[in-house]
Amino acid sequence: NGCRGGIMSDAFTYIVKNRGITSEQAYPFQETESVCRYNGRPAASIRGFQTVPSNNERALLEAVSRQPVSVSIDADGPGFMHYSGG
Numbered sequence: 001n002g003c004r005g006g007i008m009s010d011a012f013t014y015i016v017k018n019r020g021i022t023s024e025q026a027y028p029f030q031e032t033e034s035v036c037r038y039n040g041r042p043a044a045s046i047r048g049f050q051t052v053p054s055n056n057e058r059a060l061l062e063a064v065s066r067q068p069v070s071v072s073i074d075a076d077g078p079g080f081m082h083y084s085g086g
Contacts, residue, residue, distance in 0.1 A: 008070050012049040020045035 015021045020042020027040060052059045052069070063069050075083075 008072055009049070009051065012046060015044075015046050016048060018042075 021044055022040045023043035026043065027037075050063070052063050060069070073080075
């Protein structure tokens, strides 16, 4: 269920383990539960990933200087409970 959020490291581990991930054009989203039928060519791959410690600006700056960086926000707390935009 995509509405429950996700963990980036799980996605990255999947991409490494499967030697890539296909494009949405080649394997479009279908709103059904079924067996994965993927057998196409990867559109992108990664060799690995690292986790940057939370609230460590120096580590984040170092990571950004060396490779692409993904960022997540924990939106479960009261600060996001009534968020509507902006």
